[in-house]
Amino acid sequence: MTTIVNKYFFYFLFLALPLTNSVKAQIVIGTPSLSFSQICANSSFNTFNVTFSFSPVAGLNSANQFIVELSDPNGSFTSPTVVFTSGAGTVTVSPATLTFPVPTTTAGEKYRLRIRSTSPAAISPNSIAFSAYYKAQDTPFSINNFIATATYCSGGSYVLTIDNPGIGSNDSPLKYPSLTYNWFKEPSLTPIATGQSLSVNQPGKYYVETNYGSCTSDSYSNRVTVNEATSSAPTTITSSLGNPFCSSSGATTLTTSAGNSYQWYKNNVAISGATSQTYATNQIGAYSVAVNFGSCVANAAINLQNYQFTSSINVPDTNTISPDETLAVIVTTSASNPDYKWYLNGAIIPDATGNTYDVKSKGSYKVVITQTTGCGTSSEFPFTVNATVDPNSFPDVVNIPNLISPNDDGINDTWIIPQEYISGTNTEVLLLSSQGEIVLKTNDYQNNWPENKLDFKNVNQVYYYIITTQDKKVKKGSITVLK
Structure with a gap:
């Protein structure tokens, strides 16, 4: 009987020893805990943490590795993606936290994580579901x-x-x-x-x-x-620099709605070659475009204007002063930081840089105002100043002469006409060359033509005059200039 008992005792030990070793080789991994509510990764940020517990700690083998697995976007682990694998024997303390990235193809609302060990082999329950996206492109783009x-x-x-x-x-x-x-x-x-x-x-x-x-x-x-x-429904035109625009900043680009073909117009005249969706110009005017959309044509228009400040001048276009009189000219403007330039007979007047100028002599004047801050645009005011003339200061002749000899001998050097046609009578005096070119046109003739030496192409040149009085009486004739 003792022999039988001992036999079964050793048989029990033989079976129990492998069973004990098998129990020690098992661990239990808890449900992963997430440190995030969602994953929004990009090239600058793609690291996330998951924490889990396992027991018993002594059940780990020295070669064990913990693996973090990511499900598909629907939470299935049929073909999980490994996002992290620890080094053999590097994780030995519970709870443990592992850091992982997500693949660049990640995109979905129902991802889950789980933890798997290799030695001994064990798998945790699935984590809660979370949304995860890798933002491969994260800047504005165009359509x-x-x-x-x-x-x-x-x-x-x-x-x-x-x-x-x-x-x-x-x-x-x-x-x-x-x-x-x-x-x-x-x-x-x-x-x-x-x-x-x-x-x-x-x-x-x-x-x-x-x-x-x-x-x-x-x-x-x-x-x-x-x-x-529709054929009656207008499309639109926009100006890249606004309207009005600052032409000194360069051309503005006019853009219309996208269509199949285009034709641009300025002041109702087709612009040659302007058949694109855009048209660049620095000229003001009434622009329009016909856009063909395939089965219909729509039209749009814009009255393109240049940016201008407001200015005014206190004198009319034509002025008259006496020899001892001064004409005070004043300019007012809304231009920002304005610059003023004054001109007399086309030449700039030195030191005249303010908004006022005292005119003391006759001539053709002009003031140019330029805005120097912001849009560098300009505005100008031309005006004429005539000097009153005492008719008694001119020789009193009865007839209009038809012969002069400008040779500086003091005799017939200029064309002297009767006082009823000279300065102060508002009579228009017009002189034409034999080729029909205008050589003089004035309502203030002062018996001083020619003021400059003539370029003689013939020995004796012939000019033609037309004198028109204020009451529309006309005198016509010719003048022969002796060399």
Whole structure:
């Protein structure tokens, strides 16, 4: 009997020893605890923490590794993604915290994490669900090359498309194949479509965002206002520098709605070669454009004006002063930090730099006001000053002479006409060359022609005069100039 007992006792020990070793080789991993409510990663930030407990600590083998696994976007671990693996035997204390990144293709609302050990093999329960997105593109981008407006014909449609790559330094999200998109029509915040383009057949303001779920992002497009056009419904024209614009800053770009073809006009005259969606100009005027949308043509117009400050002058265009009289000319202006330049007979008057000038002699004057701060635009006021003349100071002749000899001998050097036609009578004196060129035109003739030496092309040149009095009486004839 003792022999039988001993036999079964040793048999029990033989079975129990492997069972004891098997128990020691098992651990239990608790549900992972997340240090975040959602993951919004990008190239500048992609590190996140997960904490878990395990027991017994003594159950770990020296070769054990802890692995952090990420589910698919729906929370399934059928094909988990390993996002972190610890070094063999490096994690020996419970609870433990591991740091991991997410793949650049991460995008979804129901991700989960779990922890797996290798020695002994164990798997934790799944974590709570969380949203996670890797924002591969996180800057504004363009659709339809940043156009502000677009138009479709009644019964038709217009296609909005994410640019790839677009103009300038535009960072197109289409360069990142894993991204998806949401299209919106303001003011609604509910997406109306997904995909890389949107066919629009209703008026409104549209834009698209990269779909990063509940993560905030700067990955959104420009807004495009889409209109429905008919042959009687005008489209629009915008000026890049505003209207009025500062022409001294360069040309402004006129832009109309996107269509199939275009023709620009200025003052109702077609501009040759102006057949693009934009037209650059630094000239003011009435501009219009005809936009062909395929089955309809719409028109738009803009009265483009130059930016101007307001100015005024206190004298009329024509003035008369006596020899001992002074004409005080005053300019007022709203120009910012104005600069003043005064001219007499086309030559600048030195030291005349203020908004006032005292005129003491006859001549053709001009003052130019220039705004030196902001838009550097100018305005000018021309005016004429005549001097009163005593008719008795001129020789009194009865007839209009038809012969002069400007040779500085003091006899017939200038063309002297009767006093009823000279300065002070408001008589127009017009002299024409034999080729019909105007050589003198004045209402203030002072018996002083020619003031300068004539360029003789013939021995005796012939000129023709037309004298028109204030009461419209006309005298005509010829003058022969002897060399």
